[in-house]
Amino acid sequence: MERMESMEPISVYYTTDYPEIQPESGYGSTDTADNQAKTPPAPVYDEELVHKTILVGDSGVGKTSLLVQFDQGKFIPGSFSATVGIGFTNKVVTVDDVKVKLQIWDTAGQERFRSVTHAYYRDAHALLLLYDITSKSSFDNITAWLTEVHEYAQSDVVIMLLGNKADMSSDRAIKRDEGERLAREYSVPFMETSAKTGVNVELAFTAVAKELKHRSVQHPNEPKFQIHEYIEAKKEKSGCCSYF
Numbered sequence: 394m395e396r397m398e399s400m401e402p403i404s405v406y407y408t409t410d411y412p413e414i415q416p417e418s419g420y421g422s423t424d425t426a427d428n429q430a431k432t433p434p435a436p437v438y439d440e441e442l443v444h445k446t447i448l449v450g451d452s453g454v455g456k457t458s459l460l461v462q463f464d465q466g467k468f469i470p471g472s473f474s475a476t477v478g479i480g481f482t483n484k485v486v487t488v489d490d491v492k493v494k495l496q497i498w499d500t501a502g503q504e505r506f507r508s509v510t511h512a513y514y515r516d517a518h519a520l521l522l523l524y525d526i527t528s529k530s531s532f533d534n535i536t537a538w539l540t541e542v543h544e545y546a547q548s549d550v551v552i553m554l555l556g557n558k559a560d561m562s563s564d565r566a567i568k569r570d571e572g573e574r575l576a577r578e579y580s581v582p583f584m585e586t587s588a589k590t591g592v593n594v595e596l597a598f599t600a601v602a603k604e605l606k607h608r609s610v611q612h613p614n615e616p617k618f619q620i621h622e623y624i625e626a627k628k629e630k631s632g633c634c635s636y637f
């Protein structure tokens with residue numbers, strides 16, 4: 394993991410401090426003083442680690458909106474011009490009583506910026522790959538995005554597939570089970586999100602933070618964190634309609 398000082402944000406709306414979010418209840422340790430006395434101490438997590446997380450996907454799928462919803466808890470319809478190049482936002486997510494620093498990079502989906510964004514894949518610890526549930530082409534392009542990711546990113550990068558704009562169920566072009574199937578094919582976790590309503594937005598980042606934290610302190614004898622199961626247990630099923 395690297396420290397963040399070496400990189401400069403290009404876009405001006407990004408924050409540079411680390412506002413802290415408290416995840417939904419249920420993440421905290423349930424250890425009592427008694428339990429702690431009986432079990433060996435867990436490996437210590439280094440809270441100074443910075444985990445680079447990159448948002449990728451076609452132009453217009455909602456990468457900037459998702460990040461703004463996570464960072465500021467709001468959605469401003471049609472307010473963002475297409476991202477130019479790349480920029481980052483820092484967030485601290487508290488999981489299992491430790492503070493996990495995410496440095497979240499928002500990339501431009503447009504083809505002409507592709508060579509810029511490729512350069513950032515190599516240092517990524519996690520990649521959130523987005524499509525828009527109302528856009529078949531953005532879904533069809535996921536395979537191409539995954540090919541690029543496998544070409545340029547580290548082999549152990551954490552990948553998550555997100556079907557965004559889940560609030561727009563009446564314009565849905567991709568059924569949820571198509572997203573699930575694709576995710577299974579590539580063995581990556583999946584959920585539908587809405588940058589507009591906030592559905593599953595915090596969960597997506599919290600699950601990534603939890604996975605990265607667990608990997609950092611993984612004891613060889615300990616069971617691995619099961620990100621798929623965690624997401625299945627926590628995610629909200631969006632929308633209502635039979636087209637799912």
Ligand SMILES: Nc1nc2c(ncn2[C@@H]2O[C@H](COP(=O)(O)OP(=O)(O)OP(=O)(O)O)[C@@H](O)[C@H]2O)c(=O)[nH]1
Nearest residue numbers: 452453454455456457458471475476502558588589
């Ligand atoms: N209804 C709805 N609209 C969304 C959602 N997310 C984004 N949008 C809209 O979709 C459009 C594109 O969103 P952006 O966040 O700019 O998309 P982007 O992926 O960052 O685009 P690039 O910067 O070009 O790569 C904007 O008009 C957003 O308001 C969502 O979850 N629901």
